[in-house]
Amino acid sequence: MINALPPALVLILGALPLIFLKGKAKGVWLLILPVLSFINLLAIPVGSFWSYDFLGFEVVLGKFDKLSLIFGYIFHIVAIISNIYAWHVDDRVQSIAATVYAGAALGVTFAGDLFSLFVFWEMLTISATFLVLARRTKAAIAAGARYFMVHVAGGLCLLAGIIMHVQETGSAAFGFIGLESFASYLIFIGVGVNCAWPFVHSWLVDAYPEATITGTIFLSAFTTKTAVYFLARAFPGTEALIWIGVAMAGFPIFYAVIENDLRRVLAYSLINQVGFMVVGIGIGTHLAINGAIAHAFNDILFKGLLFMSMGAVMYRTGKINATDLGGLYKSMPWTCTFCIVGAASISAFPLFSGFVSKSMVMEAAAHGELRFVWFVLLFASAGVFHHAGIKIPFFAFFSHDSGLRCKEAPKHMLLAMGIAAFLCIFIGTFPQFLYQLLPFATDYAPYTASHVIAQTQLLFFSALAFTLLLLAGIYPAEIRSVNLDADLVYRKGAPWLYRVCDKIFNGINDFGDRVFVQQFPAKLSRFFSDPARNLQSYGVRLLTEATGEEKTLASRQESAERRTRNLAYPVGGGVLLTVSFLAAVSLVFFFF
Amino acid sequence: MKKSNETNDKPGMFDKPENVKRLLVIFFTLTGLTLGIDLFYHKHAIFPWEEYFGFYAVYGFVACVILVVISKFILRPLVMRKEDYYD
The missing domain is CATH 1.20.5 (Single alpha-helices involved in coiled-coils or other helix-helix interfaces)
Incomplete structure (x- = not known):
């Protein structure tokens, strides 16, 4: 046995003291805890640990290989950065939810079996919901409830798949599953919900922009990336993922262009970036998987950085819509600079982190002769620069002067953004440090002249298009609005479903109540109030109807009634005799 | 607080149209250069x-x-x- 704790438990148990801690002590504990957890992780060698027997299946809380470790590292890094960023937050709900959330993500990452994985999976859902609810606005509470419902549905789908899968294979081990049986499809779709696949993606763009300023930083890192990890472990090389990923990379950029809420723009671009990862996993070659994982690693940092910069703007100005912002570069120069670093990273500028990972996926697609996929990914690369690379910094910090004057972001926020920005540039400049951590050995060289020039051209001419369209007045002006997305189905559909269910189920309920609660017992009680007479009178009526002797009906009924009134049936006596007999028999059995 | 207000109210770099124009010229030149370089290297x-x-x-x-x-x-x-x- 090794001298360490399961990584998930360090954070989840570490959340307990937060119930009592307040103020500075709480802040300090939140800074120390992920660092302790990281040290704990570094002390664990590659292998499987903490296995227990559960109903005849092996539950493994720690399966450590290169694939799970790289996710473990980045989850710790982002937890540390996010906690620095959230230093000012004095809200017990948020601190506990965020810590448990990070712990649950580690639980999924290092789970060696599907049962413990599922437990942590659900823990992700619950804790994430609280990060949305904690904003405590009406919109946030509604979005949090929708978030919860969608993820519970996805979780149930996953659970059904897991149970069937375990039944079929006789093993609960978490490894390659592949898309074959019905069970594997259920698992696939259940994970797809967390991965924000098209049509089940709208929880992300619905809830993330409604969450708290600091909550969104955590949210952007964990849920989708644990799903990416799951897919990389269980479904590498599944062709369906290529097409799902292509759709994810493609459609959100159109929405991002017309969206006014800048955090929602980032939420759309989050789906777009996860699309690259999903394509990579779908292609399934070593280069593609490496690219997907490296991109997940980088995305956590630059997407976190972008969300942090927008969070800082929101923290200082209370506004996040492009229509309300602009000209903030004067008030918040550092935030602006860090935002531009994040924008350059997500756009994959040479020397920034996105460049060294996105290109791996692109090249893997090209080597696989996937022409259409390659063209869409290239389109998405230009598009992401357009909406996340230019639009975010431009509308927040430049554009027209909104007249807003505020202070620079607080120091701890700047520190957190600074660390993330440093890592983005460091990884972009020295990618070998990241490449060493990847699941497969690689000698991939991102910095070739062809590659650097091609990417620079792509980006400069995308920027040229933006500039010219803006100068020509064609660029869509930001408008206060709601843009319909797949969540329309349940946001407008749910009241309809409610009404239909109300009609059907309450109809059945009503019917049951009327017939079985009111009418039927009443009839029965009337019948049994005098069963003999009722039975006879019914029999007599049937007989007379059959024979046609209606004259005799009255007299026959009357005689039946007379017999009843005189109790001329030995029923009571019969019951007495039966009871006495049974009592005698039981006494006999008791004594002999 | 007072100091930060002063700096905030100074006209920024991009409040002057000539600066914006200068930036655009630099940008267009760079864009042209990235295209021009295409002729001079082996892809x-x-x-x-x-x-x-x-x-x-x-x-x-x-x-x-x-x-x-x-x-x-x-x-x-x-x-x-x-x-x-x-x-």
Whole structure:
């Protein structure tokens, strides 16, 4: 046995003291805890640990290989950065939810079996919901409830798949599953919900922009990336993922262009970036998987950085819509600079982190002769620069002067953004440090002249298009609005479903109540109030109807009634005799 | 607090139109340079079209124009609703 704790438990148990801690002590504990957890992780060698027997299946809380470790590292890094960023937050709900959330993500990452994985999976859902609810606005509470419902549905789908899968294979081990049986499809779709696949993606763009300023930083890192990890472990090389990923990379950029809420723009671009990862996993070659994982690693940092910069703007100005912002570069120069670093990273500028990972996926697609996929990914690369690379910094910090004057972001926020920005540039400049951590050995060289020039051209001419369209007045002006997305189905559909269910189920309920609660017992009680007479009178009526002797009906009924009134049936006596007999028999059995 | 107000109220770098114009000139020049450099190096391409002159430049430009045109003239009329649509 090794001298360490399961990584998930360090954070989840570490959340307990937060119930009592307040103020500075709480802040300090939140800074120390992920660092302790990281040290704990570094002390664990590659292998499987903490296995227990559960109903005849092996539950493994720690399966450590290169694939799970790289996710473990980045989850710790982002937890540390996010906690620095959230230093000012004095809200017990948020601190506990965020810590448990990070712990649950580690639980999924290092789970060696599907049962413990599922437990942590659900823990992700619950804790994430609280990060949305904690904003405590009406919109946030509604979005949090929708978030919860969608993820519970996805979780149930996953659970059904897991149970069937375990039944079929006789093993609960978490490894390659592949898309074959019905069970594997259920698992696939259940994970797809967390991965924000098209049509089940709208929880992300619905809830993330409604969450708290600091909550969104955590949210952007964990849920989708644990799903990416799951897919990389269980479904590498599944062709369906290529097409799902292509759709994810493609459609959100159109929405991002017309969206006014800048955090929602980032939420759309989050789906777009996860699309690259999903394509990579779908292609399934070593280069593609490496690219997907490296991109997940980088995305956590630059997407976190972008969300942090927008969070800082929101923290200082209370506004996040492009229509309300602009000209903030004067008030918040550092935030602006860090935002531009994040924008350059997500756009994959040479020397920034996105460049060294996105290109791996692109090249893997090209080597696989996937022409259409390659063209869409290239389109998405230009598009992401357009909406996340230019639009975010431009509308927040430049554009027209909104007249807003505020202070620079607080120091701890700047520190957190600074660390993330440093890592983005460091990884972009020295990618070998990241490449060493990847699941497969690689000698991939991102910095070739062809590659650097091609990417620079792509980006400069995308920027040229933006500039010219803006100068020509064609660029869509930001408008206060709601843009319909797949969540329309349940946001407008749910009241309809409610009404239909109300009609059907309450109809059945009503019917049951009327017939079985009111009418039927009443009839029965009337019948049994005098069963003999009722039975006879019914029999007599049937007989007379059959024979046609209606004259005799009255007299026959009357005689039946007379017999009843005189109790001329030995029923009571019969019951007495039966009871006495049974009592005698039981006494006999008791004594002999 | 007073100090930060003073710095905030100073006209920024981009409040002066000549600065914006200067920036645009630099940007257009750089854009031209990235295209011009295409003539002077040997490309390592996987697909044949990657070797065409200015392939990435044209693709990037056209992609963004298409992106904006589709978003503005097709997607927006389809999906845009008033802010209180769901309330």
